[in-house]
Amino acid sequence: MRRHLTGLLCLGLVAVAPPLAAQEFTTLKGHGGPIMGIAVHDRTGQVASASFDNSVGLWQGRKPRWLEGHRAAVVSLEYLGETRLVSGGDDFAAMIWDIESGAYTRLEGHKGKIAALDVSPDGQWIASASWDGAIGIWPLAGGAPTFLRGHDTAVTDVAFGRDSALLYSASSDGTVREWHWQDPAMRPRVVIDQGFGVNRIVLGPDDTWLAYGAVDGATRVIRPETGETLADFTLDRRPILSLAHHAGTGQLAAGDGHGYIMVIDTHGWQIARDFRAMQRGPVWALEFSPDGKMIYAGGLNDVVYGWPVALLSEYDPAGAPEHSFLRAPREMSNGERQFMRKCSICHALTPPPSRKAGPTLYGVFGRPAGSVPGYAYSEILTGSDIIWSDDTIDALFDLGPDHYIPGSKMPMQRITAAQDRADMIDYLRDATAKREN
Template sequence: MRALVSGLLMSVLAALPAASQDFTTLKGHGGPIMGVQVDPATGRVISGSFDNSVGLWQGRDPRWLEGHDAAVNTVLFLAPDRAASGGDDFNVILWDLDAGTPSRLTGHQGKVAGLSVSPDGALLASASWDGSIGLWPLVAPDGAPRFLRGHGSGVNAVTFASDGARLFSASADGTIRVWDVASGEDRVLTDQGFGVNRLVLGPNDAWLAYGAVDGVTRVIDPVSGEQLYDFSLERRPVLAMAHHEATSQMAVGDGHGYIMMIDTGTWRITRDFRAMQRGPVWALDFSADGASILAGGLDDVVYSWPVALLDEFDPAGSSQRQSFLRDPETMPNGERQFMRKCSICHALTPPPSRKAGPTLYDLFGRKAGAIADYPYSDILATSDIIWSDDTIDALFDMGPDHYIPGSRMPMQVIRAETDRQDLIAFLRSATAPDTAPDAGPNKEN
C-alpha cells in the first residue's frame, strides 16, 4: 500500500507545472520564518526571518538581503525588481532586488507587522505596534510619510481596497477599521472583541476575511461589516492567511500548526492539514499557479506542499526537528536552560552564523560586542563587559533590559540560582573551542 501511495504521489508531482516543482523546502535561514510571498510574475519567493534577514529565492538558490537590525516580520513584492520588508527594528526597508540595496524608511516607534501596496503602486502602507499606520510615497520616495492614528493598540495588518482610496486595518484592540486614505478619516467596520491578526480582501472588494487571536476566522461584508461566513475552529490564534484569486483558494494558518484550506467559490472547507509538527504557522502564500502552498514557522525552513496532496504528507519537522524543539526531558538542566532561553537566537558553532544573534562560540573571556561583522547596538559595542561566570549570572539574574539597558537582547530572566549556574556550566563546556558542537541553534551578546 505504501508503494502504491508513493507511486501515486510521484506521478501527480510529475504532472504538476514546473514552477510548482521548484517548491519543496527552501533552506538557509538561521531562524524561524515570519513572512513569505511569491511573485506571481516571476515565481520568485521572498522570505523574512527571525535571523534579521530577507531571503530572495530563485528556485532553491537564496540571495541574502541584509539591512534590518532585528527580526523581519513581513515581506512584500512591489514589482519584479522591487520589494519591501518590515521588522522588529521599527523600520520599513525598500529593496532594489537587482542590486540588493536597501532604502530605510523610519518613523514608526514599534515593530512593523504588516505591509500593503496601493493598486497603482504609488503608496506603501505599514502596520505598526505603535498603533499607527504609515503611508509612504513610492513614486516620489523623498516625499514625507503620513501616519494614520486611531487604533487603541498595535496594528497587525493593512490592505488597500481595489480603488486605492480606502484602506482596511486590523488591530490588537479587536477592531477592523476602514480609512479614507486622502483625508485620514476612519470608521470601525467591526469590533471582534479579541485582537485581529490578519486580513484578506476578496476580488473587487466582494468580501473581507479576517483571523483573530481567539481563533475566529470570519468573512464579512467590507462595506456594512455584516458577517457572511464563519470558519472558526477550536484552534487559536490565527496567525497567517493567504488567497489565490485564480483558483479561489484561501489558506488559514494557526498557532497549532494547521493550515485550513477554504474554497472561496463555494465557501466550504476543503482541507485541514497539520502542517507543522510543533509550533505555529506564521507565514503563508501560494505558488504562482496556486498548485502549492508555502508555509513558515519555528523551523528555519520555508516548506511547500502540493495542495492536491496535502493529506498525504506528514507534518513538517516530524522526522528532523530543530534542536530548540527537542523534548526538554531528554536534556540535562543546563542544556535545557540554553534551549529555552538562548538557542533560538544563538549558535554554539564558530562564525559565521545565520542566527539572529552572534555565535556563543569561545564566549568566556570575550569582550561583549566583539564578533566581527555583527551589527551590535551601540550600547553593547561600546560596553566594557567581559563574558564570565559572574557577568552571565548577572545578565540572567537581572534580565538584559536592566543589566544592559538599551541593547536589543530580548527580556530573559532565570530566577533560580541553580538554573543559572547549570546554564553557565553548560555554556562553559559547549562553547569551548575544542568541544563546541557541530550544530546548534542561535539575539545579541
C-alpha cells in the same frame, strides 16, 4: 500510503525561480531562525522569506541570496513590481530593496515593530501596520509619510481596497477599521468589533468580502460595507496567525497556532482541505504560488516548506524535531534546557559564520562584549567594557538585558532561579569551549 517528509527532506528539493515544472514537496533551507513572512513574485514565482535571523532570503536555484540590513527580526515583506521588494521588521523600520543589487532605502518613523505591509493597487503607496498603534502611508515616489492613528493598541495588518484611497486595518484592540486616508475630514469607521485581537485580514476581489483571523480562533468572512457575516470557519484551534488568498483559483488559506492550514473554496464557501502542516509550532507565514497549485508556509523551523495543494492530504506534518530546542525536556540536562528555552533561537554554539539573529557564543568565556567580527552590534555593546564570564553571564540573566545592558538588541528575558543560571553557565562553559581539531 501517506508520503513521509523525511525522505523528501534528504533529497534536498528546493524551489527555483521560475517555478518548478513538477509540483513536488519543497524545502527552502538556509535561514538561521524561524520564518516570519513569505512573498511570492506573481510573474516569476520567486519566493522571498522574512526571518528571525534579521534577513530576507531570495530563493533562486539551490542557494538563497540574502538581503541584509535590518537590525532585528524581519517579519513582513511584499514585492514591488519587477525589481523591488519592501520588508518590515522588529527594528521599527521598513526597507525598500533593489532586488538585483541589494541596495536599500530605510523608511523610519514608527515607534514599534512593523507587523504587516501592503502595496496600493496603483503602485504609488506602501501601508505599514505597527505595534505602536499607527498605520504608516509611505509614498513610493519619495517624501514624508503620513501616519494614521485611531486604534487603541497595536495595528496587526493592513489591506488596500481596489481604490487605493481606501484602506482596511486590523488591531489587537479587536477591531477592523476602514480608512478613507486621503480625506482628513473622514474619521475611520469600525467595520467589526469582535472582542478579541484580530491578527490578519484579506480582501476579496473588488472588495466584495473581507476575511479575518483572530486571537480566539475566529476565522470569518464579512461584507466590509456592513460587517455582516457571510461565512464562519471558526474551529477549535487558536490563534489564527496567517491568511493567504489566490484570486485566480478562489482559494483562501488560514494558518493557526496549532500548525494547521485550512484551505477554503471561496466560490462555494466550503472548507476544501484541512491539513496539519507543522509537526510542532505555529504557521506564521503563508503564500500561494502564482498558479495557485503550491502553498508555501513557515513557522518555528528555519525552513520554508511548500506543498502541492491538490496533494495536501497525502503528506505527514513537516518539521519533525530537527532542532534541539524542540527536543523533549527529559532528554536534556537542566543547563541545556535553560539555554534551549532562552537562547537557542538567536545564538549558535559553533564557530562563525552563523545565520542566527545573534552572534555565535563559541568561545564566549573571556571574550569582550560586542567583539565577534562581522556581527552588527548595538552601539551600547561595541562601546562596553563587559568581559563575558561566570559573573557577567549570571548578572545578565539575573537582571535581564534591559537592565544589565540598557539599549542593547537582546530581548528582555530573565532566569530567576540562581541554580538554573548556574546550571546554564556550566553547560555553556563546556558547549562553547574552543577545541583542537
